[in-house]
Amino acid sequence: MARKPVTKPRKNASQDRSRATVDALIEATARILVREGFDRASTNRIAEVAGVSVGSLYQYFPGKEALVAAVIERHHQELMRLVRGALAEVASQPIARAVRRLVAAAIEAHRIDPKLHRVLAEQIPRTGRLENVERFNRENFVLFRTFLEEHSDELRVVDLDLAAFVCVTSIEALTHNAVLHLAEMFSDDAAETLVDEAARLVLGYLTPTSRLARDNRQLHVL
Amino acid sequence: MARKPVTKPRKNASQDRSRATVDALIEATARILVREGFDRASTNRIAEVAGVSVGSLYQYFPGKEALVAAVIERHHQELMRLVRGALAEVASQPIARAVRRLVAAAIEAHRIDPKLHRVLAEQIPRTGRLENVERFNRENFVLFRTFLEEHSDELRVVDLDLAAFVCVTSIEALTHNAVLHLAEMFSDDAAETLVDEAARLVLGYLTPTSRLARDNRQLHVL
DNA sequence: ATAGAATACGAGCGATGGCTCGCATTTAAT
């Protein structure tokens, strides 16, 4: 096929080549998922879009599920980087400020790649090996629970597990629905309103009324 | 095929026969969805389980999607019967009581057929004709919004659309996650705790602090 | 009893999808 069997030593090594193939495959999977949906994401099509043959695909991935799982994994890593960052940054701040920041982070996270997020949430069968979506929320739960522990003196709730469940579930659902249903027309303005509302929701739930009133006053001053 | 071409006039009429076929098909679809998942629910398999031939299936349903849609529809009718009932019953009560009752209804609804609910939520591609799931939540939103309107004097929120979105989303997510993740080991006791928490969450969000304190006192007395 | 309408049947067509396997090309080592 190569007219001139070019003897010139080519570029980089074999490990790089295969890595590129793998990356191309994951990227292609993501693109197809976003642009054509889960159903149209056949292994043949993925390979084609990746500019790679099906055979190569099966050298690196045991099947379609693994491809999708890789996409999910990559996406979740991005999200968690954001969330973890916000949590660290906020760990020692008063709870009112902290919660606001965390909600903001949740929204940011959902705005990273909304279309992909939507496909993953709506079209991926959460069956077999693809139930990892749950693990993702588990991690959020654990992180938020430790956050609550460190602020337990500011809270009125007793059962921290329960409280973490309530908060994480609510925030996730709110941001998720907001970003996905309002879709593209989700302005920075709308985002701010949502942060206010969500923060008020979980703060009212977490903190004693006295503290809530005081914090509200302080927030308005700032 | 019939050994004795029994001349005895049989029972009921043709309309009943076809109705039975349709019912059997819907029921079979639901059963397969629950027991084997969306992927294994092929039209052939559905017909087989329904004790009916594929041909008959296609006389009453234009395709697989329609079958699934019918199952969804039936399930949602049940849910909405519950929700609507609770809302009517509670329309004129003070908001603290009302919200508690509504949350309780949401949980009841999710406990009707959790396994089916789970499959519908997790495995059905929300694409094409099957996006009706969203319409369902739309209705909840509208119902709850009018509820808020009628209690607007008891609220501190200004934007009722926004408030309805926050409440419906949170309650739905909480009950959904609770019932599905805790699965079978979701005792009546756990349900009660959840009602408390969810009610506290949205009441704290909806009502002014003064009213909240007063209502809490009242609830404890009762 | 008979005819025609309604209902049911199920073998099989055409399409698609996941995946394999034998062979080609590229790279690294000698």
Place this chain on the structure above:
DNA sequence: ATTAAATGCGAGCCATCGCTCGTATTCTAT
């Protein structure tokens, strides 16, 4: 330059799926 390992290729196998259509059965009306 030679060789073996690594990597890539893609036609095509096999299974499944959604769905059609010609035929058989049952029901209603007369």
